[in-house]
Amino acid sequence: MVRRELKETSDLGEFGAVAIHRELLERSIASVPSLRTIGRILERRGALDGRRRLRHRPPPLGWYLPDVAEGRSELDSFDVVEGLVIEGGIAVDILNGISLHGGLIASWPDTAITATKSVEALVQHWRTFGLPAYAQFDNDSRFQGTHRFPDSIGRVMRLCLSLNVTPVFTPPRETGFQAAIESFNGRWQAKVWQRFHYESLAGLQAQSARYVAAYRGRLMSRVERAPERRPFSQQWQLDLQAHPCGRMVFLRRTSEQGQVSLLGHTFPVDKNWPHRLVRAEVDLDASLISFYALRRREPKGQRLLTTVEYRLPRKPFTGASST
Numbered sequence: 001m002v003r004r005e006l007k008e009t010s011d012l013g014e015f016g017a018v019a020i021h022r023e024l025l026e027r028s029i030a031s032v033p034s035l036r037t038i039g040r041i042l043e044r045r046g047a048l049d050g051r052r053r054l055r056h057r058p059p060p061l062g063w064y065l066p067d068v069a070e071g072r073s074e075l076d077s078f079d080v081v082e083g084l085v086i087e088g089g090i091a092v093d094i095l096n097g098i099s100l101h102g103g104l105i106a107s108w109p110d111t112a113i114t115a116t117k118s119v120e121a122l123v124q125h126w127r128t129f130g131l132p133a134y135a136q137f138d139n140d141s142r143f144q145g146t147h148r149f150p151d152s153i154g155r156v157m158r159l160c161l162s163l164n165v166t167p168v169f170t171p172p173r174e175t176g177f178q179a180a181i182e183s184f185n186g187r188w189q190a191k192v193w194q195r196f197h198y199e200s201l202a203g204l205q206a207q208s209a210r211y212v213a214a215y216r217g218r219l220m221s222r223v224e225r226a227p228e229r230r231p232f233s234q235q236w237q238l239d240l241q242a243h244p245c246g247r248m249v250f251l252r253r254t255s256e257q258g259q260v261s262l263l264g265h266t267f268p269v270d271k272n273w274p275h276r277l278v279r280a281e282v283d284l285d286a287s288l289i290s291f292y293a294l295r296r297r298e299p300k301g302q303r304l305l306t307t308v309e310y311r312l313p314r315k316p317f318t319g320a321s322s323t
Helices: 002-009 017-026 035-044 115-129 155-162 179-193 201-218 220-225
Strands: 075-086 090-099 105-110 134-137 166-169 247-253 259-262 265-268 277-283 288-294 304-309
Touching: 002 017, 017 035, 075 115, 075 179, 090 115, 090 179, 090 201, 105 115, 105 179, 105 201, 115 155, 155 166, 179 201, 201 220, 247 259, 259 277, 265 304
Parallel strands: 075 134, 134 166, 166 247
Antiparallel strands: 075 090, 090 105, 247 277, 259 265, 277 288, 288 304
C-alpha cells in the first residue's frame, strides 16, 4: 500500500525499497522491516519494476566459420607472448598454439620469434600431429606479412596456403576471437614462467617442453575426439616464390560507410551494415572476395552481403615480412 501511494503521490517519484523504508519510519510504524526484507516482499508479490538482464547463450566455438562451429573442422590458433626477460637480460618471446576443439597445445620459447621461426615451428607441429582445416592469427606482421605495401602475402600465409590450410585473421582490437590462445598464454605464464627461476633459455625451453607434454597427456582423450586432422605430405616443400592459391579469411568490422579494409585496400560492402562484423573470404583461384554478415546472437544467419573482384598481383616474394 505504501509503495502504491508513493508511486502515485510522491513528490520525489521514488517508490522503491529505500523510499518505502524511509516512509514507514516517518510514520512511526513499529517493527519496520529491513531494506532486504522489504525487497524480498516486493519481489514475492511481483511488485518490482526493474528488468532483469537478459543473458544470451554464447555462440558455439568458432561460430564465425560454419564448419568449425558444427565440429566438422579443426582450427589451430597461434599467438606470440612478448616482453619476458630472464635474469641477466636475456629477452624471451614465446610462440604458443592451441587447437580449438581438441585443446592440443604447443609452445616455442626463443630469444625472438620471427616469421621464419614461426614457419619452422608450424611445420614441425603439423608434421607431428597433422594439418587442421584452419590456422588463426592476429594481424601481427610476423603472421600476415608487412603492412607497408598492399597485396602483401607473408611467409606464414604462404605456408598455410601451400598446405591447403586456410589462414584466418581476427579483427584488429576485438576481443573474444583469440580467447582460447589468450587463455593458454596466461596459463603458460602462470604454470611455466612464474613458478620457476631460470638462468638460461635452455632451462626455460626444457621446463616448457615438460609442461606441454604433461598437458597433452592429460587432455589426450579430448584430442582424440576432435575433428580429424589431415596427414602431412612427406613430399611437400615450401616454395615461397610460387604464386599463392587457395582461400584466406579475414574477420573485419565495417566502417561508418559500410566499408572494409584488408590487404591494403578498402572495399565497399554494405552501407546498411555499418560498424558490424563481417567474414571476408578471399578466393585467390576465383579472384573473388565474398563478404558475409556476422552476428554473435545469430551465429547461423551468415548471409552473403556482396562479392567483389580481387586479383592478387604476380610479384616475387622478397622476404620483407620475415622480421
